Amino acid sequence: MGxxxxxxxxxRKIYEALVVxxxxxxxxxxxxxxxDNTVAExxxxxxxxxxxxxxxxTAFLNIEDVPxxxxxxxxxxxxxxxxxxxxxxxxxxxxxDQLTQSGKGYILVFEGGIPVKMPHxxxxxxxxxxxxxxxxxxxxxxxxxxxxxxxxxxxxxMDPVTGNIPLDRFLEQRxxxxxxxxxxxxxxxxxxxxxxILHLLKKGSLPELDKHFRPKKFFARTIHERCLYYAxxxxxxxxxxxxxxxxLFRLGCQGPVTRNDCIIMGYNGNTNTCxxxxxPCIGCAGEKFPRQIxxxxxxxxxxxxxxx
Ligand code: SF4
Ligand code: SF4
Numbered sequence: 001m002g003x004x005x006x007x008x009x010x011x012r013k014i015y016e017a018l019v020v021x022x023x024x025x026x027x028x029x030x031x032x033x034x035x036d037n038t039v040a041e042x043x044x045x046x047x048x049x050x051x052x053x054x055x056x057x058t059a060f061l062n063i064e065d066v067p068x069x070x071x072x073x074x075x076x077x078x079x080x081x082x083x084x085x086x087x088x089x090x091x092x093x094x095x096x097d098q099l100t101q102s103g104k105g106y107i108l109v110f111e112g113g114i115p116v117k118m119p120h121x122x123x124x125x126x127x128x129x130x131x132x133x134x135x136x137x138x139x140x141x142x143x144x145x146x147x148x149x150x151x152x153x154x155x156x157x158m159d160p161v162t163g164n165i166p167l168d169r170f171l172e173q174r175x176x177x178x179x180x181x182x183x184x185x186x187x188x189x190x191x192x193x194x195x196x197i198l199h200l201l202k203k204g205s206l207p208e209l210d211k212h213f214r215p216k217k218f219f220a221r222t223i224h225e226r227c228l229y230y231a232x233x234x235x236x237x238x239x240x241x242x243x244x245x246x247x248l249f250r251l252g253c254q255g256p257v258t259r260n261d262c263i264i265m266g267y268n269g270n271t272n273t274c275x276x277x278x279x280p281c282i283g284c285a286g287e288k289f290p291r292q293i294x295x296x297x298x299x300x301x302x303x304x305x306x307x308x
Contacts, residue, residue: 032198037201042075048109048136051112051121054111059187061190089125108137108144113166114164134174144182145180145181145182145213147185148289152285181213218260223263232245248278248279
């Protein structure tokens with residue numbers, strides 16, 4: 001049974017635990033679902049979009065391991081989500097005023113990029129997004145960057161005009177020091193963020209993170225290390241066209257430089273993922289995504305050499 005403690009004690013414990021990195025990389029999704037809550041009250045979550053396509057939210061809503069309604073009602077208290085909440089304008093302001101003035105902790109989930117050079121391109125309730133992120137992050141218990149745009153730049157940063165930057169860099173620039181979890185992938189996998197939130201709720205701490213704040217459980221190893229074509233790579237059996245059997249390296253596969261668990265956990269309830277479908281990894285969870293030249297033919301003179 002979980003400990004019977006007050007909310008304040010629970011939040012203090014969460015915060016203490018956030019900075020203590022435990023050997024938690026091996027706790028399974030199922031273990032977390034089955035465990036009693038360590039935290040006395042379910043955490044509040046406010047979710048914001050920056051320059052985003054909403055793909056990560058869509059992926060989150062499509063999770064198959066847990067009913068999404070349970071996720072946003074039983075496991076967390078979802079205070080605001082731009083796609084799910086009907087509040088706009090002054091209602092949105094009231095919700096966030098109440099939240100930030102309540103003194104209660106919450107998790108800020110942020111999806112998309114932050115356009116610091118063109119703040120007026122991303123306004124919420126007459127104020128630029130930068131204002132809201134700064135204000136909400138300052139009082140959050142922890143922040144989660146959802147998807148590659150929010151964590152590494154991604155598609156949102158392709159055009160430098162808007163000056164899009166990911167959440168961790170924004171917080172650093174504004175001197176806001178918070179525990180942060182980065183969950184790259186385009187879109188992020190719903191299992192990754194759900195695991196992170198469940199870990200906080202059930203274990204009272206964030207999962208073990210790497211130096212880029214990514215959960216080690218999912219991002220410790222490259223696609224290449226566990227690839228079904230690894231033997232082909234070693235033996236020099238390379239695919240010539242997409243769909244061929246054999247290692248996809250010469251078709252521009254980014255598996256050797258991309259950390260993700262796609263070979264273990266694919267998309268849509270693990271139905272499939274790029275390489276299993278015969279397509280090179282395009283490095284959607286990597287810092288160089290998207291590259292200017294995304295695809296290559298075998299012996300294509302544009303093949304990037306030594307530029308990984
Ligand atoms: S297909 Fe990609 S990830 Fe798999 S072995 Fe080849 S280069 Fe590595
Ligand atoms: S295989 Fe590569 S491109 Fe495909 S989803 Fe995984 S990290 Fe992204």
